[in-house]
Amino acid sequence: MNLTQRFTQSSILKRVLWAYLFYVVLNLFSFAIGYFLLPEGALLNTPYSALAEVAAQQTGLWLQFLSTVGFNLGFAFLLGVGLNLQRVNSFPTGYVVLFAAGIMSGLFAGTNSFVVQAISPYTLEGWLVALRIQHLELLGYTVIVASTIGVGIRDYSSWLPWKAKETKIQNWCEIRLSRQEVIGIVVGVFLILLAGYNETILRF
Numbered sequence: 001m002n003l004t005q006r007f008t009q010s011s012i013l014k015r016v017l018w019a020y021l022f023y024v025v026l027n028l029f030s031f032a033i034g035y036f037l038l039p040e041g042a043l044l045n046t047p048y049s050a051l052a053e054v055a056a057q058q059t060g061l062w063l064q065f066l067s068t069v070g071f072n073l074g075f076a077f078l079l080g081v082g083l084n085l086q087r088v089n090s091f092p093t094g095y096v097v098l099f100a101a102g103i104m105s106g107l108f109a110g111t112n113s114f115v116v117q118a119i120s121p122y123t124l125e126g127w128l129v130a131l132r133i134q135h136l137e138l139l140g141y142t143v144i145v146a147s148t149i150g151v152g153i154r155d156y157s158s159w160l161p162w163k164a165k166e167t168k169i170q171n172w173c174e175i176r177l178s179r180q181e182v183i184g185i186v187v188g189v190f191l192i193l194l195a196g197y198n199e200t201i202l203r204f
Contacts, residue, residue, distance in 0.1 A: 013148035023102040034110020043113035069196035140191030147184030
């Protein structure tokens with residue numbers, strides 16, 4: 001069974017487990033690269049950190065929570081689910097966003113480039129905080145992406161645009177989600193809300 005088959009199998013639980021395992025491996029690998037090869041704070045003042053800074057500038061608890069959750073849910077649905085509308089060789093492209101997020105979050109932690117620094121990511125306490133916020137949030141992304149692979153409407157034969165041949169999978173009106181997938185979306189949203197709450201409480 002290749003990766004595409006593992007990430008698109010009928011069981012959502014197995015999709016999530018394989019995708020999250022892949023995310024964890026990429027995250028740990030990129031953390032090691034950031035920690036050993038890049039200078040501390042290397043990713044501060046980048047476009048990615050600028051988005052986080054907007055959320056961090058909110059002063060009230062509820063404003064902070066809503067801005068954090070709004071950014072994370074927007075990321076999950078606009079990018080994750082949005083890209084799932086397309087496939088490349090039957091591979092749902094929403095997973096690409098998830099894996100890219102795993103790499104970037106690992107680099108940010110490895111270089112200690114967080115906009116708001118509460119606890120060092122190089123300590124045991126920092127790792128425990130990451131489990132309650134970053135990894136819980138990415139688990140929510142994973143569940144949402146894995147639950148929406150059925151929305152694909154186009155399949156392309158190559159990742160290179162000039163070589164790709166388009167195949168129609170279904171029309172917009174034919175998109176259907178199973179009960180299991182709807183429950184998965186709800187669970188994913190809940191995990192993102194919980195991670196946002198944990199992050200907000202940590203800052204206040």
